[in-house]
Amino acid sequence: MKAPMRVLVCAPAQAAAMVEGTTFDRACAQCAARVMVAPSGRASLARNPETIIYCYDCAMAAMEKYGNATIELAGTAAEIASEVRSAQPNTWRKRN
Ligand SMILES: [Zn+2]
Numbered sequence: 001m002k003a004p005m006r007v008l009v010c011a012p013a014q015a016a017a018m019v020e021g022t023t024f025d026r027a028c029a030q031c032a033a034r035v036m037v038a039p040s041g042r043a044s045l046a047r048n049p050e051t052i053i054y055c056y057d058c059a060m061a062a063m064e065k066y067g068n069a070t071i072e073l074a075g076t077a078a079e080i081a082s083e084v085r086s087a088q089p090n091t092w093r094k095r096n
Contacts, residue, residue, distance in 0.1 A: 006051045008044060008074060009059040010035035018090040019083040030058035036092070038083050040075035 013024045013034040021039040028035055029052045037045070037053070045051050054062065063069045073080050 006048050007054050007059060007062070007069075008037070008041050008051050010037055010041060010053055010055060012036070012055055014093055015090055016093075017087040018092065020086040020088070022092075024092050026053050028055035028058050029053055030062075031055060036090075038074070040073075040079050040083055044074040 010026070010028070011018075013036050015036060018036055019038045022036045023042065024034060024036055026035055026037050027033060033055045035053060035055050045053075075083075
């Protein structure tokens, strides 16, 4: 039996806010849009190398299509809360 697909849902690289330590070198596997990956997401990718990266829009479309997604956080609730508290304006948007 095939293992269920694991998807990391990422904010678009142009999102208004980012958390400390976010990187911008990955893209959505579906639409190739550049996305941001927070430290919790990178740790999750390291633990689960088979993970596929989707942007919000493609993840929502996939969930509507397949309907049976199980959603879990990329890290512990404490890790995610800490990242959310560290949110700051996205400086990547202003680069050239
Ligand atoms: Zn996408």
